[in-house]
Structure formats: structure tokens, C-alpha cells
Amino acid sequence: MRKTVFPLPIRNSSFFFYVNSLWKLKMNNKYLSAMTLPKFSKKNDIDLMRTTITEVNEDGSVFDNNSSNVNSKIRHFTVNFGPQHPAAHGVLRLILELNGEEILRADPHVGLLHRGTEKLIEYKTYLQALPYFDRLDYVSMMTNEQCFSLAVEKLLNIEVPERGQFIRTMFGEITRILNHLMAILSHAMDVGALTPFLWGLEEREKLMEFYERVSGARLHAAYVRPGGVSQDLPIGLLDDIYAWATQFGDRIDETEELLTDNRIWKARTVGIGRVNAMDALNYSFSGPMLRGSGIPWDIRKVAPYDAYDKVEFGVPVGQNGDCYDRYLIRMQELRESLNIIYQCLNKMPEGPVKVDDWKVSPPPRAEMKENMEAMIHHFLLFTKGYCVPPGETYTAIEAPKGEMGVYVISDGSERPYRCKIRAPGFAHLAGADMISRNHYLPDMVAIIGTMDLVFGEVDR
Known part of the structure; x- marks a missing residue:
């Protein structure tokens, strides 16, 4: 003693x-x-x-x-990782049981960013509920809107015009690039690589400018709405997106030159956070966390929505299920998203961008200045909303982080009776104990980075 x-x-x-x-x-x-x-x-x-x-x-x-x-x-001891830790990517509190620096158990405590979003949606009309989805995963905003809009459209039994579908698909892939840039490069910064993060921020600024030009907002766009999108693309935007896309491939190559064969980066990621296919399925992993374990599951392929059945793209799959494989998958998904954007630019059709039903989507402003009926429809739409037929639906999309799902129950009124949000990050965080066991304390930073967590969607 x-x-x-x-x-x-x-x-x-x-x-x-x-x-x-x-x-x-x-x-x-x-x-x-x-x-x-x-x-x-x-x-x-x-x-x-x-x-x-x-x-x-x-x-x-x-x-x-x-x-x-x-x-x-040395005896076992317990430490708090977060909620103020800079590598926690938000308000994550992990209670780690350690033996020296070896992790014996990780207990994630969530709820520090809980805002009662699902309950608030029950008191809003379907159109008023849409901006809440921007605040969930605030790194990939338009894909959240896309998920909710598809669910409401399924209950209303309406179909978005083809041009609206292509615009949604194009901005969905722009959002995927926004998310993966933040995920990959903040992960690299957590383990010591600072330069790529600054390069990525420069590219994200260009993409946020595209957000601002179509919606007026850099982050919380509220652009994708039930029935289509809020407005058509401004003049010259497609040309600017094409000009950006022609140079973005070089930026991906520059980032790979710094990271992919970097011995320090590989030392921190190869063999770290391994997840086999069975564990990935048991913990309901999705997105890169699932495909990194060798399972080629992508909702854009198995259940296409919007214009994904009209474009061609590949689904990258890993072999070892470690942090390095998931990094390679996200890098390849950047290239696949760029390929989809090119196809959307080349195939973009003419025509309306939202359904021609004034009870669901607002009439044109020029029409409201001349037609009293259009003015009345606009007033009722943004005050009372529209009644959705009774029913229920679970609609899921392939968000950048994984399967983003919404379970909506309608009782026939203009407000949802229930709206359950299935966030991919919540399932991934539940596997933190399984992934980090028998790793060392510094590896926890790499594991949190590879999960790509945003606590707006985890805590809701």
C-alpha cells in the first residue's frame, strides 16, 4: 500500500x-x-x-x-471529456473510465442542446415547421429541409416539377460538399493538421454565397419547401456554379496530397475506431459510418428521390471499417457530388420550380399585385396554412451524415399531430462506447471526428 x-x-x-x-x-x-x-x-x-x-x-x-x-x-479512474472540450464538436459530455490512458468505457451524456424541436413542430403549421429543420444539422441545412418536404409531399400526394427536382438535387450535393469539407478538415485539425481546414473554409464561403443568392441566407435557407423550392434560380447562378466546379477538383487533389499519404495522419487513423459490418448494422449506423464497414447502402441508389434516378454516380465502400477508410469514403464522395452537380447543370430543364397549386405554394408576386384571389391565397397560406389529409409516413433521405428520416402523423388539420426526427448522429454516438473501447485517450478525438457529430440533430 x-x-x-x-x-x-x-x-x-x-x-x-x-x-x-x-x-x-x-x-x-x-x-x-x-x-x-x-x-x-x-x-x-x-x-x-x-x-x-x-x-x-x-x-x-x-x-x-x-x-x-x-x-x-495505477488504479482505474474516471474523467470528464467535455462538454467544453474543443474536440467535442459541440456540447458533448463523455464520461470516460480509464486505466492509465486506455479507455475501458465511454458513457456519452446528451441533451445539453435540447430545444424541444419535435414538440414545437406540433404547434406550427407545416410551412412554419420547415425552418426548424435548418437548425437541426446546421452544417447541412438544405438536406434537412428536403427530408421534411418529401414527407409532406407524400401525404399531400403531389409531385414536384422536374426543374424543381433538379434544383433540389444540385443543392443537395452542394450541401453534401459543405458538410464533408467541415467533417474531414475539422477532423484533420483535431489531430494536428491546420492548413487543410483553412483551405476548406475558403471553399465553403463560395458555396454559402450560392445559398445566399437563392434564398437570401447563408445558413438557414428555408429554400426547399413542400411543393418544390421557394423561387427560381437567379440569372447567372448556373454559370457561377460551373465556374466553381471546374476548380474544386484541384482543391480536392491538394487536400489529398496533404493527408492521404501523410504518415502522421495515417498513424492517427489507420486501425483506429474499427467497426465490423455486424456491429454497424446492430447500432443502426448509416452513411459513411456504415459504408466504411463494407456495406454498400445508399438511399439515393436503393430508393431514389427527386432527380437521383436521372443522374449516375458511384457509392464508395470501405474494407477495414476504421477512421482512415471513412476519411477515404468522404473524399471520394466529394468527387461523386461534383460529378452529380455537373450532370444537373447539363440536364437542367426549363419550366416551373414548384407545384401550380396556390393552396400549397404561394402565387407569384406579380400575380398578387393584379389578382385579388392570389392575394387571399397568399394571406391564408402564411397565416392558417393548408390542411394535410389524415395519414402517416416515414420518409428518409441520404443526408451527408447518414440516414435522415422524418416520421410524420397527420390528423387532417394544418398542424402535424406528431413529427419524429431520426437523426443519424444520435445512432452513431450511441456506438461511442463500442468503438472506443481498448483505445487510448488521444484516439477518442479521432473517433469523435470520424463520427461527424452535430449536436443540433443529436439533441433536437
């Missing part, structure tokens, strides 16, 4: 610390008398500003960590 000795006032030091009764109480009176303290000379004086703790054995000798004594093994 060993005892812990806390340093008492030391002479010949520039800083003096005097033990008081309060300090003794906090230490549960587990201090030794001055007789058992090791004697310090002026030569090996201790700087008490470093809060040094000396461990001694029963005989008074200084405890040696390298000793082969069985009784001198």
Missing part, C-alpha cells in the same frame, strides 16, 4: 504555499506529517506552481511508476 504526500511549504522557493484547514478538509485529511516527507534540498527544489504531487510507499521511499511491484499499479 502506498500513500500520497502533498507538498508543504518549502523554503528557498519563489512561491510559498501554506496548508490551511479548508485545504485539509478537501483532501479528506489524507496528508502525512512533516516527519514522513522526503527532504528537499535547494538543488532539487520543487516549483509549487506546477501542483506537483509526490507518491511515497509505506516505508517513505518515493513511489516509482516503473516498479514491478504489483501493489503499485
Whole structure:
């Protein structure tokens, strides 16, 4: 058995610390008398500003960590990782049980960003509920809107015009690039690579400008709506998107040059956070977390929506299920998204961008200035809303992080009776204990980064 000795006032030091009764109480009176303290000379004086703790054995000798004594093994202890940790990607609190630096157990505590979104939606019309979805995964906004809009359209039994479908698909892939840039490069920054993150922010600014030009907002766009999109593309936007796409491939190559064969990056990701196919299915993983384990599941392929059945793209799949495989998948998905954007630019048809039903989508502003009926429809749409036939539906899309699903129940009124949101990050975080077990504490940072967590959707 060993005892812990806390340093008492030391002479010949520039800083003096005097033990008081309060300090003794906090230490549960587990201090030794001055007789058992090791004697310090002026030569090996201790700087008490470093809060040094000396461990001694029963005989008074200084405890040696390298000793082969069985009784001198470090005991298990518990630490808090977050919620203020810079690598937690939000308000994540992990309670880690450690043996030295080895993780024995990880217990994620969620709910610190809970805002009651699902309950708030029950008190809003279907159109008023749409902006709440922008605030869920606030890194990939339009795909959240797309999921809810598809669910409402299924209940209303309406079909979006072809031009509206292609616009949704194009901006869905722009959103995927926005998300993967943040996911890959913030992951790299967490393990020490700073340069790619700054390059990625520059590209994200260009894409947010496209958001702003179609909706007026850089982040919370509310552009994709039930029935189509809020308005047509401004003049010249397609040309600017094409000009951006021609140079973005070079940026992907530059990022891969810095990371893919970097020995430090591979040391931090290869073999870290391995998930086999069975565990990935049991924990309901989706997106890159599932495809990294070798399962080629992509909702855009197996259940196409909008214009995904009119474009061609590949589904990258990993082999080892580790952080490095998931990084490679996201890098390849950047290229596939760029390919889809090219196809949407080339195949973009003419025509309306939303359904021609004034009870669901607002009439044109020019029409409202001349037609009283159009003005009345506009007023009723944004005040009372529209009644959705009774029914229920579960609609899922392939969001950048995985399967984003919405289960909507309608009772025939203009407000949802229930709206359950299935966020991919919630399922991924549930597997944090399984993924991180028997890894070391620094590996937890790489594992959180590869999960691509955003707590707006996890806590809801």
C-alpha cells in the first residue's frame, strides 16, 4: 500500500504555499506529517506552481511508476471529456473510465442542446415547421429541409416539377460538399493538421454565397419547401456554379496530397475506431459510418428521390471499417457530388420550380399585385396554412451524415399531430462506447471526428 504526500511549504522557493484547514478538509485529511516527507534540498527544489504531487510507499521511499511491484499499479479512474472540450464538436459530455490512458468505457451524456424541436413542430403549421429543420444539422441545412418536404409531399400526394427536382438535387450535393469539407478538415485539425481546414473554409464561403443568392441566407435557407423550392434560380447562378466546379477538383487533389499519404495522419487513423459490418448494422449506423464497414447502402441508389434516378454516380465502400477508410469514403464522395452537380447543370430543364397549386405554394408576386384571389391565397397560406389529409409516413433521405428520416402523423388539420426526427448522429454516438473501447485517450478525438457529430440533430 502506498500513500500520497502533498507538498508543504518549502523554503528557498519563489512561491510559498501554506496548508490551511479548508485545504485539509478537501483532501479528506489524507496528508502525512512533516516527519514522513522526503527532504528537499535547494538543488532539487520543487516549483509549487506546477501542483506537483509526490507518491511515497509505506516505508517513505518515493513511489516509482516503473516498479514491478504489483501493489503499485495505477488504479482505474474516471474523467470528464467535455462538454467544453474543443474536440467535442459541440456540447458533448463523455464520461470516460480509464486505466492509465486506455479507455475501458465511454458513457456519452446528451441533451445539453435540447430545444424541444419535435414538440414545437406540433404547434406550427407545416410551412412554419420547415425552418426548424435548418437548425437541426446546421452544417447541412438544405438536406434537412428536403427530408421534411418529401414527407409532406407524400401525404399531400403531389409531385414536384422536374426543374424543381433538379434544383433540389444540385443543392443537395452542394450541401453534401459543405458538410464533408467541415467533417474531414475539422477532423484533420483535431489531430494536428491546420492548413487543410483553412483551405476548406475558403471553399465553403463560395458555396454559402450560392445559398445566399437563392434564398437570401447563408445558413438557414428555408429554400426547399413542400411543393418544390421557394423561387427560381437567379440569372447567372448556373454559370457561377460551373465556374466553381471546374476548380474544386484541384482543391480536392491538394487536400489529398496533404493527408492521404501523410504518415502522421495515417498513424492517427489507420486501425483506429474499427467497426465490423455486424456491429454497424446492430447500432443502426448509416452513411459513411456504415459504408466504411463494407456495406454498400445508399438511399439515393436503393430508393431514389427527386432527380437521383436521372443522374449516375458511384457509392464508395470501405474494407477495414476504421477512421482512415471513412476519411477515404468522404473524399471520394466529394468527387461523386461534383460529378452529380455537373450532370444537373447539363440536364437542367426549363419550366416551373414548384407545384401550380396556390393552396400549397404561394402565387407569384406579380400575380398578387393584379389578382385579388392570389392575394387571399397568399394571406391564408402564411397565416392558417393548408390542411394535410389524415395519414402517416416515414420518409428518409441520404443526408451527408447518414440516414435522415422524418416520421410524420397527420390528423387532417394544418398542424402535424406528431413529427419524429431520426437523426443519424444520435445512432452513431450511441456506438461511442463500442468503438472506443481498448483505445487510448488521444484516439477518442479521432473517433469523435470520424463520427461527424452535430449536436443540433443529436439533441433536437
